[in-house]
Amino acid sequence: MVGRVIPLGGGYSARPISFEAYREACTRLEGRIFGGNWGYAFDPPVKALPPLGETFQWGIFCGKELVGWHHAHQRDERTVYMADTGLLPEHQGQGLYSRLLPHLVDVYREAGYTLVTSHHRATNNRVIIPKLRAGFFIQGLNLYEGGLNVALTLSLDWPYREALHVRSGFRQAAGETARRLGLNLEPSGEEPEPAVPRVPVPETDGEGLDLGDGYILRRVPYEVYWNVYARLEDAAYQSVSFDWASPALRPSPDVPRYAWLVSHAGEVAGWQLSRQWDARTAYMVNTAFLPGHRGRGLYTRLLPVVLDALRAEGYRLVRSHHHATNNAVLIPKLRAGFRIQGLQTDEHGVMAVLIHSFDPVYREYMDARSGLTRPRGEVARRLGLKLRGPEFEGG
Structure with missing residues (x-):
């Protein structure tokens, strides 16, 4: 070469x-x-490599x-x-x-x-x-x-x-990309970016947590979060979701919810919502920052606070879904110890499924399932494997 x-x-x-x-x-x-x-040990191959x-x-x-x-x-x-x-x-x-x-x-x-x-x-x-x-x-x-x-x-x-x-589903098709995808879009003139509404931070109990650079994180009731989200949703997302033809016929499950608002100079800059997923798992439903507050490391600073709060609530696992091409969120999640566990298509698009475990044995279990490590010690015992030899001992 x-x-x-x-x-x-x-x-x-x-x-x-x-x-x-x-x-x-x-x-x-x-x-x-x-x-x-x-890995799996195959018998010697019959066919030559191409x-x-x-x-x-x-x-x-x-x-x-x-x-x-x-x-x-x-x-x-x-x-x-x-x-x-x-x-x-x-x-x-x-x-x-x-x-x-x-x-x-x-x-x-x-x-x-x-x-x-x-x-x-x-x-x-x-x-x-x-x-x-x-x-x-x-x-x-x-x-x-x-x-x-x-x-x-x-x-x-x-x-x-x-x-x-x-x-x-992370972005809408436009320009040359739309043409290459075979989409004959209606011509549209240059439209100015819509103004982002300025929403004052609702009054809440407590002083909040200083995230640095003038940003404050506050835990709020779900109803307070929802009122803010409804006003700012369109300004926070560029993604393209499926437009259901009618409202859902069934109410959402009545599960515990955990909501935070991020403020800057007295105005809402972003939010985070989590809820219970199952008996062991919390689900980080929704995190967003308004355009003027992105690229400042806020997600990385917010994440450990939310994880600590969910751990304190008794959850052992934390689940989240993100557009598969949204590296700006996937990277800090993986740095925080989340692991890629799947892909799914839902009304929001093609989503990567991430799982974080507070249990170190379960983290090792995920590594064994992926083939990154061999099952040993406590992981092997939890899987019902009776292994022999010193290389399989330990935790």
Whole structure:
């Protein structure tokens, strides 16, 4: 392959290596890197591998020592597949993957690819988060011999990237994206953005919690939240939901609800609503910030407060649904310990299902289900597995 040396800082670099050198490194080191994963051992294959097409390999070096690798190959006429990245445990946790990723994307763009795809175990947030930060979108989940995988795609074509937002329901189709989707939209002139209503913060008991930069978080009764939400909903969302033809015939279940308002300079800047989902689970229904208050880290600061409150209410799990391409919310959720658990299509679009567990054993259980780790210790006992050997002991 043709490539260039990529400096990664701290004495690390990525250098092009041959496919043969990559395979040799895999044989020698993959046990140390991936030995804790839980995969299925097939019998030897009967069929030969299909041709890989164009391939890309880098060795990751600390000084002169090879400590990891990256391998990708052509999937079709538009797509390159990031098939394998590994790093020795003692060199993980230093941001090397995040620093390497944009260089790899530049190489694939220069090579003429439109799409970059990859698969990762669904609970492997250490890899999923930098991928989402780089612009990848969640595209699906599949169950395979390695466990539960999440499929990610990065589009290097801007209209197609916008089309993915349209598919998820996160944005409305417009312009070139609408044309590529075959939508013959009625022409519309440039309309000014509607003014965002200014809603004073309702009077509530207590002083609230300081979120920094002049933002205050206040717990409020559900009825107070709902009155604010009804006035500001249209200003808070660009997403496209299904327009039901008639109101729901049945009332909503009468379950406990937990609502907060975020204020700034005496006016409502955003909100959060959660409710009970089942006997163990709370559901984070709705979080929004008005346009002038986004991009300031408010969601990241709000999230631990809400989680602590739901834990104090006795819940063991917290569930949430988000548009599958809404990385601005998915990233802080994954950083806070949520795990991708599914995809569903509902009236709001294609939604990623996330679960947070306050129980460390259940968190390990999710890792075992995804194949990221082997069941051991208490997780194995909860699954009814009677394992032998010291490698299966412990928590």
